Amino acid sequence: MPVDAFIDESGRDRRYFICVAIIDPAALAPARKRLSGLLLPGQRELHFKTEKPPRRRLLADRIAELPLATFIYETGRTPKTEEQDRQRCLEQVVHDLVELDAHRMVLDSRDHRDKHDRATIYRALGQKTDLTHTHLNSTSAPLLWIPDAVAWCYGAGGDWRRRVMPIVSKVIKVQTAQSP
Template sequence: MTVHAFVDESARGGSYLLCATIVEPAHLTTTRRALSSLLLRGARELHFKKEKEPRRRMLIDRMAGMPVTARLYRSTCAPKTEETARQRCLTLLAEQLLGLQAHRLVLDSRDHRDGHDRQTLQRALGFRPSKTELTYEHVDSTAEPLLWISDAVAWCFGAGGDWRRRASPVIAERFEAG
């Protein structure tokens, strides 16, 4: 069965975290609908960093009950090396997505920095046959609710303690990318 992956990031304390939420096609519509129902009136997206603590607890608990899994990719970094850390994580993710028979990779857009991701993905996937059937694109998080899970899980894991515990039911695997 093919899967779709939705990617966001979090950086703190010398660690760069790339989170890929993995969703089977049969669950895409219902999970998007469930996430959209969590929006406050007038809001266009869930951004975990901006939410108040009680609401964060409720959001991650709800997300933990959704039919998704998350894969975390961690790399050490200093403030000026975050881009390098991201590309190390993204390379490893791209290689593993082929093994998962992923069909679509959606990354939260970072505007002018999206070009770095495209170069990395072309390098990681370019030597493979063109029939990998893995497509990728950058979108704004207001347009794709499934990115919100990756945002929340990465934030919670980076925060540690009870936040990491709350996100743990969603996290299927963790990888070190250097």
């Protein structure tokens, strides 16, 4: 059965993470509703790094209860190679999603840098056109809140990582780009 994928990133110290939330199409609407129900009055999105620790714990626990799987792509992080490293991770993401028969990939928009993602996706897909992709702002796509939270928690380690591990199905180490 085809699945949908929602993708966001997190950087911590010298590590860079891309998280992919894999969701069955039948679970999309219920998951959106549950996530939207977690918003505080006046809040437009859940963005993990802006939440206070007690709220982060609550959100991580609620997200870990959702019927989905996440994949974490991890690589090194330096200012000189961060975009290259992101694109290496994204290329691996695309190959893995094609193998899963994913039909839609939604990435959290990085505005003008989305062009780098599009180039990588087109190159990685080659002639395979069944996988559609789009960049959206996380305020308009609540399911992007999942990979934001999971990537943040996984990168933080310790109790934060433990909280989201029930939905982390796979961790993939991606080779770091070499500095020019």
